[in-house]
Amino acid sequence: MDWNLLGLSFITVFLAELGDKSQLAAIALSGNAKSAKAVFFGSVTALILASLIGVLIGEGTAQILPTRLTKLLAAIGFAGMAVKLLFFGGEAEEEEEAA
């Protein structure tokens, strides 16, 4: 095991991800979710899978999954969640509607 390389990759990725979109999303989602553990595992699985694909396929990801399209879908998803929380009051509103 090349410990220098391991340390380098850890520090690089850790610094790159601190305060990045995915971490902000994890903060936001876990604060409001019923299960923080589920958010944690969802986030970790997604990130690790994305890295794994990056390591395995390399530049080929762009051909298999068009980056702009995936980012656009994610942006729409997050925007939808934000709108729901800001204008429709999230949980409380849902329960009122159900009642």
Next chain:
Amino acid sequence: MAQPETTPSPAAAFDTSADIAAPVAPSKDSPLEQNTSQASQKASFRDVMSCFLSTFVTIFLAEIGDKTQIATLLMSAQSHKPLTVFIGAATALIATSLVGVLLGRWLSKVLTPRTLERVTGVILAVVSVLLFIDVAGA
């Protein structure tokens, strides 16, 4: 004179042993408790799965082609040791996620529910704007 005092002690010991053996009655309650806990587990399992899936899908889509992915790809290509780079990157990602989730938990304790909803809404809006900027710039 000391003997009458010593004789009750075995009896007392039996009494305590009887007390220890006594808790059989609560087992009648336990099936009920199991039923209610199972029912709540079913409801919470659906919640947990929806939490997990929504988090997974959004973050996965956001991270594809992101700078982290590019960094790991470059490092593994340079070093020819993809496994080492992957382990390092994966550990770092677990660490940042943990920090994020712990921050979120802390926020949810500190803020009132309505404020928390507003704050998380704003954060998610910022995330989506950042992604839109990425899309426009890509």
